[in-house]
Amino acid sequence: MTHPLRARVAVAGIGQGGFPSMPPKASPLDAMALACAAALADAGLRPQDVDGVFAAGLQLFMPTLSLTEYLGLQPRYTDSTQVGGGAFLAHLNHAQAAIAAGLCSVALVAYGSTQKSGAAGFVTHAEANPYETPYGYPGPVAAYAMVAQRHMHEYGTTREQLAEVAVSARAWSRLHPHAPQQEPLSVREVLEARPVADPFTVRDCCLVTDGAGAVVLVAAERARWLRQRPVYLLGAGEAASHRSIAQMPDLATTCAGASSAAAFAQAGLGPADVDVVQFYDAFTIMPPIFAEDCGFCPKGEGGAFVSGGRTAPGGAFPMNTNGGGLSFGHPGMYGIFTITESVAQLRGDCGARQVAGAQVALAHAPGGYMSSQSTAILGTEATL
Amino acid sequence: MTASIFAPPALSARQVYLDGLRDGQLLYQYDELAGTAVFYPREVGPSGDPGALVWRRSEGMGSLYAWTVIHARSGTRNIALVDLDEGFRMMATVQGVQARDLRIGQRVRAAIERPADADPRVVFEVSR
Numbered sequence: 320m321t322h323p324l325r326a327r328v329a330v331a332g333i334g335q336g337g338f339p340s341m342p343p344k345a346s347p348l349d350a351m352a353l354a355c356a357a358a359l360a361d362a363g364l365r366p367q368d369v370d371g372v373f374a375a376g377l378q379l380f381m382p383t384l385s386l387t388e389y390l391g392l393q394p395r396y397t398d399s400t401q402v403g404g405g406a407f408l409a410h411l412n413h414a415q416a417a418i419a420a421g422l423c424s425v426a427l428v429a430y431g432s433t434q435k436s437g438a439a440g441f442v443t444h445a446e447a448n449p450y451e452t453p454y455g456y457p458g459p460v461a462a463y464a465m466v467a468q469r470h471m472h473e474y475g476t477t478r479e480q481l482a483e484v485a486v487s488a489r490a491w492s493r494l495h496p497h498a499p500q501q502e503p504l505s506v507r508e509v510l511e512a513r514p515v516a517d518p519f520t521v522r523d524c525c526l527v528t529d530g531a532g533a534v535v536l537v538a539a540e541r542a543r544w545l546r547q548r549p550v551y552l553l554g555a556g557e558a559a560s561h562r563s564i565a566q567m568p569d570l571a572t573t574c575a576g577a578s579s580a581a582a583f584a585q586a587g588l589g590p591a592d593v594d595v596v597q598f599y600d601a602f603t604i605m606p607p608i609f610a611e612d613c614g615f616c617p618k619g620e621g622g623a624f625v626s627g628g629r630t631a632p633g634g635a636f637p638m639n640t641n642g643g644g645l646s647f648g649h650p651g652m653y654g655i656f657t658i659t660e661s662v663a664q665l666r667g668d669c670g671a672r673q674v675a676g677a678q679v680a681l682a683h684a685p686g687g688y689m690s691s692q693s694t695a696i697l698g699t700e701a702t703l
Numbered sequence: 704m705t706a707s708i709f710a711p712p713a714l715s716a717r718q719v720y721l722d723g724l725r726d727g728q729l730l731y732q733y734d735e736l737a738g739t740a741v742f743y744p745r746e747v748g749p750s751g752d753p754g755a756l757v758w759r760r761s762e763g764m765g766s767l768y769a770w771t772v773i774h775a776r777s778g779t780r781n782i783a784l785v786d787l788d789e790g791f792r793m794m795a796t797v798q799g800v801q802a803r804d805l806r807i808g809q810r811v812r813a814a815i816e817r818p819a820d821a822d823p824r825v826v827f828e829v830s831r
Binding site: 449450451453454455456457460461464465466468469472513514515516517518563564565566570 | 717743768769770771772773774775780782784792793794795796802807821822824
C-alpha cells in the first residue's frame with residue numbers, strides 16, 4: 320500500500336545565496352533572505368504567500384522569528400528544529416506532515432550563515448560541555464577524525480579511500496560554474512596536505528564559506544500550477560542517538576540505517592532505485608559510512624564503494640554533484656544544499672554536471688557528531 | 704492520582720563527581736534497575752528512576768577506544784575516548800606518548816590532575 324505522505328508535497332522552488340562570501344558587516348539573516356528571495360522567485364511566489372517557516376542556524380538563536388520579521392512574513396506554523404547540519408531534511412519531514420494536516424500551505428525552509436566573512440565575530444549558541452572542554456576538544460573535526468579512526472580500525476578503510484572522496488568532489492565542482500574550487504586535486508595532494516586532525520589533512524575537511532539556501536514546499540496538486548516542474552518528496556526519515564561524541568554507541572555505525580529505512584519505506588523504493596545521491600561531506604569519512612548505513616553497500620565496504628572514481632563524474636554512483644561541502648562550500652551547516660542540489664538534478668538544471676535521466680535522488684545529512692541522521696528521497700513526475 | 708515530584712538533590716551529580724576527583728577517586732554511576740554503568744554524571748539514568756542511580760568508584764583501568772591528534776598553530780595535542788573496565792566511556796587525553804605510538808585497544812590507566820585554577824580532570828597514561 321502506498322504511504323499516505325508519499326508525494327503529498329513537492330518542492331516548488333529552490334534558492335541559494337551568499338556563496339562563497341558575503342560583504343563585510345552582512346548578517347546571516349541577509350544571506351538567508353537572499354536565498355529565500357531566490358527560492359520564492361524560482362517558485363513564482365511572494366513572501367506574502369508563505370505561511371509556514373522552517374529554519375535552523377548556528378548564529379541565529381530564533382531563526383524563524385528573525386526571518387519572519389525580516390521578510391514581513393505571517394506564519395501560522397513555525398519549526399526551529401535544530402538537530403545540526405541535517406536539520407533541513409528533518410524540516411522536510413515536518414513540513415510534509417504540516418501541509419498534509421492543513422497547518423500550513425506554503426512552507427519555506429531556510430538557512431543562512433556568515434561563517435567566513437564573520438570570521439572573528441562568528442559565534443554559535445552551542446553550549447559548552449564540561450566533560451569535553453578540559454581536553455581542548457575543538458568540535459566536529461575531532462569527532463569525525465575519531466569516527467574515521469574507528470572505521471579504519473574495524474573495517475580496514477584506507478587513507479587513500481578517504482582521499483578519493485575529496486578527489487571526486489573536486490572533479491564535480493570543476494563542472495559547477497559557481498564553485499570556488501576549480502583546480503584539479505589528486506589523492507596524493509590530499510594525503511600530503513597540512514595535517515589537521517589525524518587521520519585528516521585539510522583536504523579531508525570541508526571549506527569554510529558563507530552561504531545560504533532555501534526551499535519552498537507546497538502540496539503536490541498546487542505545485543503543478545506553479546512556475547517550476549515539481550520535484551516530489553517521496554519519503555523522509557529521521558533518527559537521533561546522542562549529542563556528544565563520547566556518548567555515541569559505536570563510532571563506525573550511525574543511526575542513518577533507521578532514517579534511511581523510514582525514507583525508503585515511505586517512498587516505496589530501495590537503494591537500487593536511486594539515480595543520484597547527496598551525502599553531507601563535511602569530512603571525507605562521512606560519505607563511505609552513509610553509503611553503508613543507507614544500504615548502498617554492505618557494512619564495512621564503504622571505503623571500497625567510493626573508490627576507483629565510482630562517485631566522480633561518469634562513475635556508477637554519482638554523488639555530491641555540486642562538489643559538496645568539500646569543494647563547493649560549507650557555511651557551517653550544509654544540509655539544505657543536499658536538498659537544493661537534489662532538486663536541481665531532478666529538474667535537469669545542472670548543465671555540465673547533470674546526471675543524465677535522473678528520476679530519483681537521495682539526500683542525507685547528519686547533525687552534530689553523527690548525532691542525528693535525516694534522509695529525504697525526491698522524485699520526478701515519472702516516479703508517481 | 705498525584706503526580707510524582709522529585710526534590711532537587713542536595714548535591715548536583717557533577718559536584719559529587721568533582722569532589723571525588725579532588726579526593727583522588729574517579730567516580731561513576733550505576734543504574735541498578737537498568738543494570739548498566741552511566742557516565743557523564745546525571746540525575747536520571749536509563750531506567751528512568753532517579754533512585755536507581757548509585758555511585759561507584761572506578762579502578763581507572765581501561766582501553767583506548769578512539770583517538771585523534773589535533774594539529775594546531777600552538778602545537779599538537781591528542782584527544783581520546785577511553786572505555787573504562789567498569790563499562791563506561793569518557794573523553795580524555797593520553798599523556799606521555801607520541802602520536803605514532805597511540806593504538807586503538809591499548810591499555811591505559813587513569814590519573815587525576817588537580818590544577819589550582821581549574822576543575823580537576825582525568826587524564827590517562829599508557830599502562831605498561
